[in-house]
Amino acid sequence: MSDKIEGNLLKDQVYERLAKMISNAELMPGDRLTEAQIAEKFGVSFTPVREALIKLNSDGIIHKIPHKGFYINKYNDKEINEIYQVFVNIQELAIQLIINKLTESDFLEQESIINDMEKACNSNDYKSYLFSNHKIHDYYIYKADNKFLTSIYKKISIMPMPIFYFVAEGDKCIENMQKNISEHRLIVKLIKEKDLDGIRKALINHYGVTYD
Template identity: 30%
Template sequence: MTEYLSLKDHVYNYIVEQINNGKLIANRKVNEVAISENLKVSRTPVREALIQLSSEGLLENVPRKGFVIKKLTKEEAKETYFIIGVLDGLAASLSAALLTEKHMKEMEFYIQSIDLAINTENFQMYHKMQEAFHDVYLSVCPNRSLVNLLLKSQKKFLKTFDHSGQKEEVKKKLLETNNEHRKMLDLFKSGDSAGLESYMKEVHWNTDKIELVPL
């Protein structure tokens, strides 16, 4: 069944995409009129989407200026990374017992796809496949409020990485991250919920990785 999207949802997704591909830049004002004209919608759903994004921490409503893309400080990024690690680890541990063989094969497929994307320097595909990997276990997590809170926190890191320089070093780090996905899959297969939760919090979402995040 196709999920119905309201005008506000369409505008929301459009703005998120613009942030993700770097067309909307931190500390820059969001042009409400341009968005309204591009999508051929009134200003009302645009304003509603901006208010939602502001409540989620992606935008900031600056007096006499309007909505601007919020730029995270290093400290804010580390704090958010820690929160994501706790939430993602807990979500994974709650999902472990509910995963089927089909789910395991799907995660294995995405791991292989991520390797291919990195080695061919298709970084846009890398981000899509990594998101798909995590979506496998998040889709069966019984605590939907937890998942929604996790996804809301992750949106603060929407913008894709800048891979224009030092590609070999970036590829090495991304391959290391994908090896962490392999370890996670092994823990899922063994049913080690406690080990999985600890690994994701202390390793996969280790705050030392902030240098890879575009702020």
């Protein structure tokens, strides 16, 4: 698929494409972003690239170092824990909003996404694995159909968090992915049982959140 961007609202398209690349770990924390490289990759002029970078900067996804350029943010352990605390509460709220509305078809769809994660894991297809991992988290948010919750989630979900299964190597990488899959299966089971306390504990465990 071509990386070229065409049509109107180029700055928004560049923003969305860069945001997706960051959330999919195609661009990693600490990576430098140059206007020239991005403009060439997407086949656009410098102006929409510059506008997109300014918006990413204002959203706290990247930062600018004078005379050097833009860099994707790196977060320390405290900041990562704080971000994941927000993720836990957003996911928990979304599940609370939908827990009494879910049908058997919804659960089959969730199981299908998790099965896709497992297939990708077994074939060492990290990109497909990550796509399905995002998809299962997105499922609860978009199913809740709350525009304010969705807006908050979309902003936080593109933050350049460390992706453990890309950082890890070999057997450790597979082990981490398998653990993640098991946790998602447990969360679906607890949603079926409408066990809200269990769901919160499972989400806290899934994100590895600590509370001081």
